[in-house]
Amino acid sequence: MTTSFDSFQKRRLQSSYVSVVVSIALVLFMIGILGLVLLKSTKVANHFKEKVVMTLFLNDDVTKEQLEELKTTLKKESFTKNLLYITKEEAAKAYKKDLGEDFLQFLGDNPLKNGIDVYLNAAYVTPEKMLEIETKYQKNELIAEVNYDKPLVNLLTKNIQRISFWLLVLSGFFGLVAIILINSSIRLAIYSKRFNIKTMQMVGATKSFIRKPFIWQSIKLGLLGALISLIGLLILVYYVDKYIPTLELLKDYVALAYVSAGVLFTAFVITWISTFFATQRFLNLQTNDLYY
Template sequence: MASSFDKYQKRKLISSYVSVVISIALVLFLLGCLGLLVINSKKVADHFKEQVVMTIYLNDTAKEVEVNQLNKSLAMADYTKDAVYVSKEEAAEYMKAETGEDFMDFVGYNPLKNSIDVHLKADFVTTEQLSEITESLSNKTFIEEIRYDNDLVELMNDNVKKITFWVLIISGLFTLIAVLLINSSIRLAVYSKRFIIKTMQMVGATKRFIRRPFVWKSVQLGIVGALVAMAGMAVVLYYLDISFPELELLTNTVLIAALFAGIFLLGILITWISTFIATQRFLNLKTDHLYY
């Protein structure tokens, strides 16, 4: 009979530990994923900014040496990610592929211009920077026109600022929620042993002696939960890197390692503090109040 009761108690204890580990792991995993988003938010924003194209249209009278010199100077400029020369013939073939019709059959000639498509580095994709670049290039007589979608640039920069602000706000709130959820799980685990705590105290055990095994066990659970969360984060990061290789999510190894270390330490710190506070509460509680 006693053996059966011991097995029941052991299963109940293991079930309690598993539920605490799962709670810690889920909360830390979600917090870690949010951290990955925060770390890579600038990289994602920069990726979309660098899709903006500034097109430089050239006069038909432009000499080949002038075009080549401009293309080389653009390629070496601080603001350029890449610069690609597009001839009027290539532009016509592209339009034909896009529309499915050859517009030159109706027009009788190719009205398009030779051009250079410039993808700018993300830091230069602002209205002010684009205006300065356009002004510096406009003094070349063989350049007919410079075009870019200024409305798109302004909208993109405004949205990046808004998204960054809200991501930071949500990160702060989620961190607070994570702490509260883990704290609740730990308090429930300690609450189930409140009579054991009070019994040990009544037979003369010191508060420090009583607290130590509870704190150590919770820290162990926090470590296990953090390791599970880190494994989940690694899987998510791996598949995101495969799905979006252009974002190069794994290049910033220092920040990623710091995030993983932070999640690990957070799992230990929150469980340690929560267990300390919870055990202290029951140690200071009168015996009559244990039933409430």
């Protein structure tokens, strides 16, 4: 009879562990997907930002030495990602191609100016920072005009801020759901051992001594769930990269490393905290209260 009861208890405990691992794996899988979306959305946003061009049109009397000095200065600026010098002849050819006719035949002279296209680092592509750069270089005696697409920059900034806000709200929601679900699963697993906890306490074991094995057990279950979720994420990333190769998910080792570290860290922290408070609750209960 005792052996049969022990087997029943063992199966019940194993079933409890399996449910904890599955719950943790599913929740962390969702968090991992959200983490990838956040990281890739930032990369995509930066990609579009770094396509914005600020053109510095030069005065006609700028010498070759002055041009090289200006280019050197621009390259040293923290906002510069890349720059491209375009002569007025090259600009005329580009306009001719776009218009489909040679406008120089009507004008006679080339009214365009030599210019430097400055591609900015993503952090500087905001209306405020680009205005600062524009103001700074408009004062330069070598530059006739500073030009960039202000409506595009404003629209890009607003859309990115709006998307970032909702992604953060979604992240907060999923984070809260993760804490609640993992905490509930661990509390249920520890609930089945509440009498063991109280027995150990009654024979003189300290609270920290009682908590320690439960915490380590939960951490191991959490890390196992995290590994299962990471395997699922890798499978998902493989198929997404296969059908949408432009995202380059498999090649983005930094993003994958951040997500993996985040999943493992989340599993460790939430299981540790949840187990600590769950065991503390049963340690503080009176023996009669364990039956309710």
